[in-house]
Amino acid sequence: MLVVRAIEDQPEKGIKKGQKFRLYIVDAHHHMGREKGHTNTPPGAYEFYALLWFEMQRMAKDLKENDALLFEPVDVVPSTLPSKCFSSRKSWARLNHGWLVDRTIVFPFTDDYLGEGKGASFKVSNDKIAGWTTRAPHSTRLIGFARVDPKDSLRSKNAAVRELTRAVTKLGLRGLKLHPVAQLFVEEIEDEMTLRIVRKAGELKVPIIFDTRNVRTAQRIHAMVETMRNEPKYAKAMKGLKVILAHCGMSPGDPHFHELLRDPVIYGETSTLHDQDVPILFRTASDMLTNAGFHWSEKLLFGTDYSFLSVQAADVILHLLSRDFLGSLSDIQRILGGNALSLVGTPFRTKRMAHENPRMLTCTQKKKSARSVLETSLIARIAEGVLDLASLDYMLPPKTTWPDLRPMSAGGDNGIYFDSYFMTLRTRDNAREFIVWVKSHPNDMISCIILNDYKKATMLSTELAQQKKHPILSTDLTSNSQLFSTPNEFTSAIESMLR
Ligand SMILES: [Zn+2]
Incomplete structure (x- = not known):
């Protein structure tokens, strides 16, 4: 998390000079794998973020001297649980750095493994992304997206759709990257072969990030969405469809681009934008995205496009901290991370899950934090390799x-519920998978739901207010609930279920 300090009093926002705030940052566009001169793996990502922080501090110094900043970046701190996981094993501990960025959405390059093996393009690449993103300790920081090539359908009609389904339901990848330029389908964006894939992504409720280099491509993507909206056979897909236009169509000030963002399912991502592009993007968005049934800052996501691009991402962060940015800290937090996490939207799960009834365990935390006892115990099992995260x-x-964000002197809340989360755990033999859903309650109670039913897991949302909408879950739970009075009993009961 990035710690920023208010440079002066901002009475209209209730902010006092010197108050510090924590911003949770998500990079929504990041490549891993190998493509010609580019190679990147998780350690490369963390090193890049350390470099980005170094560069940002240097740039911030100049900006501060010119009185351009409203908040100055002063520190980088990890969130507790991921950092605990990294420090639990010696070989992981040296990677416990680069915490300017807390979470990264990772997908393949148009990489060297592209055509390897039989079947769909990107199969090997998607396997590699899953290998990097769904194991401890990187699983606490990385979110994997798949990539497919719509043109695979020229060889085998449903190859790309099948690969997407496999990547999401078997590997646990949680979104899709499509690249019309690299896979040569710019002219076919509105064609059946692309629609089939987009439809499947919508049905699987995973977001799609499309590379866009100009407004024309972005408009084609929007036209495709409109086609789907008007045809009943796409009704189910439309319910889950979320489309992110990478690079904001490289048209940050073009009203035609911002017109597309008014569509309820379309979003923009900031990588490649730098210098004057950046203030223009946010100014145009806040001007044009009004009276549209959403707040303008819900529509833009921070991304780096590492390793194609590097430290220019600092321009975006520093602009958000500058006097020129007209939004609030809450707008900044949405753009830097909240929107990306909301779009991913569901806890991790794969079809490894059996169909057992969910169980709920609750415990009082009056004397001792049951949450920290549970976390310590689970992290130890993960470090030993008994369970994987x-x-x-x-x-x-x-x-x-x-x-609104609260200053660190008052707890530093930035919207993310660090005491309520889903941990998806696997047994060592990879045969069983569980969601451990930890929720802290205001009355010093903690609840933990153990769930290993894929269908029920797909109904869960990371949005806390949505939880009441899971009736199947709550009927199961009333009959499968146990109350514990000590953290140790609570923790060992949970452990005994994770086998
Ligand atoms: Zn890219």
């Missing part, structure tokens, strides 16, 4: 009402 997903506020 496939993902850690914090609960979130509704994106429509992301709260």
